[in-house]
Amino acid sequence: xxxxxxxxxxxxxxxxxxxxxxxxxxxxxxxxxxxxxxxxxxxxxxxxxxxxxxxxxxxxxxxxxxxxxxxxxxxxxxxxxxxxxxxxxxxxxxxxxxxxxxxxxxxxxxxxxxxxxxxxxxxxxxxxxxxxxxxxxxxxxxxxxxxxxxxxxxxxxxxxxxxxxxxxxxxxxxxxxxxxxxxxxxxxxxxx
Amino acid sequence: xxxxxxxxxxxxxxxxxxxxxxxxxxxxxxxxxxxxxxxxxxxxxxxxxxxxxxxxxxxxxxxxxxxxxxxxxxxxxxxxxxxxxxxxxxxxxxxxxxxxxxxxxxxxxxxxxxxxxxxxxxxxxxxxxxxxxxxxxxxxxxxxxxxxxxxxxxxxxxxxxxxxxxxxxxxxxxxxxxxxxxxxxxxxxxxxxxxxxxxxxxxxxxxxxxxxxxxxxxxxxxxxxxxxxxxxxxxxxxxxxxxxxxxxxxxxxxxxxxxxxxxxxxxxxxx
Numbered sequence: 178x179x180x181x182x183x184x185x186x187x188x189x190x191x192x193x194x195x196x197x198x199x200x201x202x203x204x205x206x207x208x209x210x211x212x213x214x215x216x217x218x219x220x221x222x223x224x225x226x227x228x229x230x231x232x233x234x235x236x237x238x239x240x241x242x243x244x245x246x247x248x249x250x251x252x253x254x255x256x257x258x259x260x261x262x263x264x265x266x267x268x269x270x271x272x273x274x275x276x277x278x279x280x281x282x283x284x285x286x287x288x289x290x291x292x293x294x295x296x297x298x299x300x301x302x303x304x305x306x307x308x309x310x311x312x313x314x315x316x317x318x319x320x321x322x323x324x325x326x327x328x329x330x331x332x333x334x335x336x337x338x339x340x341x342x343x344x345x346x347x348x349x350x351x352x353x354x355x356x357x358x359x360x361x362x363x364x365x366x367x368x369x
Numbered sequence: 370x371x372x373x374x375x376x377x378x379x380x381x382x383x384x385x386x387x388x389x390x391x392x393x394x395x396x397x398x399x400x401x402x403x404x405x406x407x408x409x410x411x412x413x414x415x416x417x418x419x420x421x422x423x424x425x426x427x428x429x430x431x432x433x434x435x436x437x438x439x440x441x442x443x444x445x446x447x448x449x450x451x452x453x454x455x456x457x458x459x460x461x462x463x464x465x466x467x468x469x470x471x472x473x474x475x476x477x478x479x480x481x482x483x484x485x486x487x488x489x490x491x492x493x494x495x496x497x498x499x500x501x502x503x504x505x506x507x508x509x510x511x512x513x514x515x516x517x518x519x520x521x522x523x524x525x526x527x528x529x530x531x532x533x534x535x536x537x538x539x540x541x542x543x544x545x546x547x548x549x550x551x552x553x554x555x556x557x558x559x560x561x562x563x564x565x566x567x568x569x570x571x572x573x574x575x576x577x578x579x580x581x582x583x584x585x586x587x588x589x590x591x592x593x594x595x596x597x598x599x600x601x602x603x604x605x606x607x608x609x610x611x612x613x614x615x616x617x618x619x620x621x622x623x624x625x626x627x628x629x630x631x632x633x634x635x636x637x638x639x640x
Contacts, residue, residue: 277468306451
């Protein structure tokens with residue numbers, strides 16, 4: 178496939194010298210796809226940068242992808258919809274986000290922040306869709322206040338399960354994590 | 370035989386409908402006349418018309434596209450959906466994909482939908498419409514109420530009585546004004562069923578703006594906005610955006626009225 182691409186690019190630019198066998202292969206490809214009769218015409222048209230007749234098959238796909246790339250390079254400099262700081266696409270933002278880079282959530286170490294406390298239950302947010310709820314540990318229990326940063330070992334990002342006779346999963350709207358301990362920082366601010 | 374009978378029946382129905390049409394437009398006209406105020410002077414009605422029609426000529430009159438960007442939505446975790454098993458079939462067009470069983474909402478579509486929803490909200494607020502914020506999420510009930518209070522609109526985050534919209538004249542007295550727009554910051558109630566208000570608003574011809582997560586049904590919502598409705602960061606972003614939109618629209622209306630020299634005490638109801 179790579180060799181074929183190189184030959185085709187050579188044909189389009191018309192710069193590189195290619196063996197006769199490649200010409201025959203390409204000619205046969207284009208002639209079968211387009212249905213042209215004369216061989217010379219097919220070769221001439223493949224050498225033109227912007228062909229008059231509609232290309233089909235591999236040639237059309239190749240053209241489409243090079244156009245897309247050129248258009249992407251051009252529009253990369255123009256202002257996108259919204260504001261000037263919105264340069265990256267959603268797909269690239271997503272791909273480079275920590276949630277995707279992390280992979281499966283099982284047994285991953287994350288840092289979370291306690292945002293709510295009800296008696297012994299600590300509600301910890303670690304940057305995913307849901308928070309997790311952990312019991313206050315017996316060791317250093319008083320140090321866990323609102324705004325404290327803690328270390329967690331994740332089990333699941335969302336506790337869902339499908340019960341018998343149900344159409345959709347039942348979700349608890351919570352993540353599941355195991356509390357490891359406090360982050361060793363002295364400035365634990367308490368949030369109002 | 371059967372087609373003949375059928376056409377005769379249709380003709381009869383048509384005649385009855387025409388007669389009924391005339392009879393029921395009578396009371397409708399009467400109520401419309403009762404609502405209309407005393408005939409104003411012609412030049413002030415022209416000015417009022419101009420004020421009301423000018424925003425409709427531009428696609429983004431209130432410049433709401435500068436309020437948010439895709440990056441803001443991404444940082445507020447708007448693209449995170451529920452697990453694959455919780456997915457609603459009708460939300461599939463709005464999903465970018467699924468990563469390790471967690472649905473990811475397509476933010477490119479969300480940006481467009483949010484833009485049109487905010488634009489619609491701004492136009493309603495510009496024309497002095499009543500906007501009702503509804504959310505049955507107990508975690509964000511206070512946030513929604515504070516948002517509504519800050520922009521001078523209304524919120525309903527408690528138990529929704531069955532006939533609130535459909536039985537309003539009997540429950541709240543005759544001549545009660547229903548909301549002109551209902552904004553659902555979560556379309557589900559606590560039992561993961563759709564909020565009754567979505568269906569009732571559709572019954573009462575009230576347009577709705579709704580935040581639909583990957584487990585919600587977007588079909589009855591007029592302006593669905595696919596996005597996360599479970600994370601506090603995302604909810605705070607939405608509340609902030611709606612508040613800014615409504616305030617901006619109302620300020621613009623006051624500015625237009627001052628410019629045209631109309632000394633209206635409050636916002637005049639839209640015609």
